[in-house]
Amino acid sequence: MPEIRGEKIWLDGKLVDWDDARVHVLTHTLHYGVGVFEGIRGYKTDDGRSALFRLGDHVQRLEQSAKINLMEMPYTQNEISTAILETLKANHLEEGYVRPIAFLGEGAMGLYPADNPVRVAIIAWPWGAYLGEEGMERGIRAKVSTFSRHHVNAKLTKGKTCGDYVNSILAKREAVLDGYDEAVMLDTQGLVSECTGENIFLVNDGQLRTPQLPTILGGITRNSIMQVALDKGMEVVEAPITRDELYIADEVFLTGTAAEVTPIREIDRRTVGSGARGPIAKLLQKAFFSIVSGNEPKYERWLTYF
Numbered sequence: 001m002p003e004i005r006g007e008k009i010w011l012d013g014k015l016v017d018w019d020d021a022r023v024h025v026l027t028h029t030l031h032y033g034v035g036v037f038e039g040i041r042g043y044k045t046d047d048g049r050s051a052l053f054r055l056g057d058h059v060q061r062l063e064q065s066a067k068i069n070l071m072e073m074p075y076t077q078n079e080i081s082t083a084i085l086e087t088l089k090a091n092h093l094e095e096g097y098v099r100p101i102a103f104l105g106e107g108a109m110g111l112y113p114a115d116n117p118v119r120v121a122i123i124a125w126p127w128g129a130y131l132g133e134e135g136m137e138r139g140i141r142a143k144v145s146t147f148s149r150h151h152v153n154a155k156l157t158k159g160k161t162c163g164d165y166v167n168s169i170l171a172k173r174e175a176v177l178d179g180y181d182e183a184v185m186l187d188t189q190g191l192v193s194e195c196t197g198e199n200i201f202l203v204n205d206g207q208l209r210t211p212q213l214p215t216i217l218g219g220i221t222r223n224s225i226m227q228v229a230l231d232k233g234m235e236v237v238e239a240p241i242t243r244d245e246l247y248i249a250d251e252v253f254l255t256g257t258a259a260e261v262t263p264i265r266e267i268d269r270r271t272v273g274s275g276a277r278g279p280i281a282k283l284l285q286k287a288f289f290s291i292v293s294g295n296e297p298k299y300e301r302w303l304t305y306f
Ligand SMILES: *Cc1c(COP(=O)(O)O)cnc(C)c1O
Pocket: 039, 160, 194, 195, 196, 197, 198, 199, 217, 218, 219, 220, 221, 222, 255, 256, 257, 258
């Protein structure tokens, strides 16, 4: 993996040199994980410009994640959006991944973060297919994790909270060390929830099904793919999925800002469908990339040019 290194990072209101974007070891979030982040992608559009995908929705979710965690954002959503655009420009990026993060700085060291400041950083870097180009075309191999998704009243599922990703990383490492690409996580009742940082869909007889919102993070990519599928006349339902339903589905794929639309070709050593990217996943991938390339006037509202 290439080293991530750009020119500038936005930190607490201003652009600083990449190497100067440092924090103290007493940063509260480093110890206890109360911080929130987003992942946003920018794409080159076919007319030679560049656009962020659903910027407003991501910035809104960042603020909601902060609210869930009783963190008061020191910047408005408009200020964050402007800062994201400035960060991309300062790094001369035409496409890539943007990572805004809000975290608790130094101050109290106990679990009660009295007046520790809420600090914000925005980092941007080039990032290709999260699960590999080959995974996008052939599909990836997944295993159902031995780790459950957090109970909804343990992890509050609607925020992208730093500390919650310990659970995702336990599952991701287990999967990769066992020779798989990704983990499918079940909720505490044993129903399919989502992957470590992606939502999951199955396809049967042309109908799409994805788990309901309670135990999952309602992804912006999930929402986009649902809208596109509905617009294409497909049936889309949010309903429970059991582990074995994944084994016998025609197709399974996952969605996320990082993973975009990635097919799953095998789960727990059972071949899914034909064992390759299925026609619906292929069609939705194509639609997704056409949208982010600026070729679909109907979804132009999802793009913020920069
Ligand atoms: C970020 C994330 C997703 C995908 O959300 P997008 O808005 O599509 O990027 C799904 N599940 C989890 C746990 C996530 O953290």
